[in-house]
Amino acid sequence: MKNKGLGEFEELVLLAVCILQGSAYGISVKKEVEKHSGRSILLGAVHITLYRLQDKGFLKSELGGNTEKRGDRRKRLFSITDTGMQQLRAAQEVRQKMWQFIPQLNPEA
């Protein structure tokens, strides 16, 4: 993967995976993101992003258990990798740094 950076949506998905802690799969991630961002998200978009993040090495996955609803179609459960965590932190830091320099927010600086 050439682009190791994080897109906005990717960041949201990554965060959702972190929040879900081991029970992150397509639908739960979709719901989580919808819950926090308040916007409606397509299942396809979530899946594509999950697999792309996995390709980038930010996520890892394993096959999870069945539920009654799913028949024999097992869930693929995602969890964050160390690089993923680093990336997330880095993104957070960049923002934090930039926030500090907004004059409207820090009138005394």
Next chain:
Amino acid sequence: MSHNPPKIFLKFFRWFCHPRLKKPIEGDLMELYEERVKIDGKRKADLGFIKDVLLLFRPSIIKPADGTYRINNYGMLKNYFKVGIRNTLKYKMFSFINVFGLAVAMSVCMLIILMLADQQSSDQFHEKRDRIYRVLGKPFKGSVPYATTAYPTTNELKKEYPLFDQVVSLRFGVGGEVTFNQKNAEVRGFFTDNSFFDVFSFSLVEGNKTTALSKARTIVLTKEKAYQLFNTENPIGKHVQFTNKGLSILNPDSETDPVDWGLYTVVGVIDNENLKSHLTFDVLVSSSSLATLHEANLIDDLTQNWDMTTDSYGYVVLKEGISQRKLDHSLVDFAERKYADNEDLPEYTYFSQSITRITPGIVVSNEIKFRLPERAYWVLSFMAVIIMIMACVNYVNLSVARSLSRTREIGVRKVNGATRKNLVYQFLTESVITVMFSLFMAVFILSIIKEGFMNLWVIEHLDFNLNLSGPLYLLFFFFALVVGVLAGIYPALIISRREPVSALKSDASISSGKFGLQKVLNVSQFVVSLLFIVTSIVIYKQFKHYTAFEYGFDAKNVVNIPLQNNDYELLAHEFNTVGGVMKVSACEYVPATGTESSVDFVHPKTEEEHKELLFLSCNEQFLPNLELKMVAGKGLPAKGSGELDRYVVINEAATVKLGFANPQESIGEFFLDKSRKNMVEIIGVVENFRASLLIGGDEIRPLVLQNREESFKYLNVKISDVNPMETISNLEEKWETIGSGRTFEYDFYEDQLATTHKAVFDVASVIGYISFLAILISCLGLLGMAIYNTERRTKEIGIRKVLGAAEIKIVLGLSRGFLKLLIISIVIAAPLSYLFNTLWLNNFPNRVDFGIGSIILGSAVLLTLGLITIGSQTIRASRKNPVESLKYE
């Protein structure tokens, strides 16, 4: 689970989804669906499911196009490829036979593709090409259509029908010399107006398209001619002198006395060098210039003339959305109104031809550019396809036969789990590899035969551009691919069908049935070859027949010299003084070489319908010069003996046509020459001879001869046998002294007669070449089979030899099967070729007798070649030391 999502979309998802992602995503989809059913009800959940599936259809989720097991497949393909290459290299002889045969056939097909591509590219540069139509005229039912129509046609059409955006007419009559600053350029072209640029997309490199040719006395030149006159100077606005010499685009030989047409202003330069079009011209003159030319009586006024239908072309651009059918309908209606009352052309009718269908297109008279009719391409393509099929048959035969020795490989593959599909792919890979080798060879062969083909007399006049280009290479590649699959599919299906057990066990039992088909294929190859051979022999005989034809006159040692506007009497007088010259005569055109003119005779008393007869103007020496004898009366009067145009001599055929019981009766009879409106008296009847083309018809046509010196164009000089070339150089010297500044031209009459039928010879050579290829390919196939057969029987031969069989016995034993094939082919092909050839010969004028000789000759050729092919293998096999052949494994 009570609810199910729409099945078709679920299936669709399963079909497109990458297998790696299928299960989890499908699970998610189902889970979501269940939830939605609970909350929103089934209908909404269905819609939501459909939406989700459709939105999942995106590149990162769709499985790769080349199959799920891509990596695995690639390995297999690599293996097929490797095995294919190894097989090709291992059996060099077989591979060569296959590759070479396919290459030869492909090169012929490629040549045809090149020709078609070249022809198709004609007139593709016109922006409005979908709406441009040429108006064609048909003088009477069943006649060949004419590309030319009456001059006022298109303008009148535009006035009367609301179908057209633009119309344009191109009138003949411009042909002569343009002069500027003592520089000359010979130009031929048309009168036309500014709408020319609205209709066609010839762009001007100099000058203004919107105004060019709208004023009187303006001309547009082609870039080439402009360069000749002005070099790099800007030609726009320059005044050039135009001298008309009656040069015509249709007839390269036409020339009249030069007439000064005055000064013209150059208003444009067209660059048409790289534009392929059926329209050829060097110059366009504004049609408004015609008015002054009419006044000065330099050219006929055709603006209201509907009878002259051979002097102008008409093109129209239809309005958007108007169909050709509608146009044709209007044209028929138009013709009815214009021509129903015309006594000469009561049946005259129009129809249209799309500009993109002109080349290649139907046969049309007065076409600007000589070109092959569509039918010729059909015939050529048909022959090429036959050759291609024959080559494919070879491939099929050889690979099926050879697969017998590969049964073990097939068995092992099958036992290891190869499906039939895999094997089919494998053998198709091999055939495609073979064909790709052939493609390289074919491109090479193509470059050779292209040269020979372009040098054919007919083709030289067609102005082909057979250059290879990128898209064509791509086309060839796909062509090769298709050939590869077509050739390979049958063997692949046959070979892959074998049961693994029988394939592994032995290879002897499988052969019998398959060989039946191979025999049929071999026989049909030879039948086709023999057909071709016999046909080319017959056509060649026909050509020979034409060259040795009894024309009825003696053309030997007659040299025809174009007068080129010199005074014929002076020249004739001077030439008579040259040593070796026996007789000099003059005539209007050289009989039996393609040109002819005609005259209409009406009987003055009865005033019955007029009779059309061939007409030839010649002087009193002409008939004796060609050793033609008078049957009755006397010959033409010599100059100085009264009114020459009162007397005519006719031939015997004309006496019949004019209704006389015998030649004697016609002497002294009077007829009215309809076009010249004078009475003529028949003073003599000459024996029949041919003045028209042999290919034009069987019978000798009625002919009228008259001494009209103003129309003489040729001198016929009869020279003695001794040193003819010296006599000719003496003639040339004489010509120089008379000093017209023209170069001396001459042709032996006999040569002229022969070249007239060059087209027949060309057809013979094309068919000859094709039959050569056909027999080459058939023999290659035979060779392959013979090699294979002898190889397989090596041990048998060894044992026979050890047991004391004579070599000749072995040869015969090995050859018997093939000999039988050859004989069967001949038995089938002989009557077929007889039927086929008599079929076309019967429609051919002045034909040669078919004769059994052609069949015998053809069969002999076939047998000889076949025997050499078989013998080369069988004799070698029978000579082999049995010790070696017994060791053979």
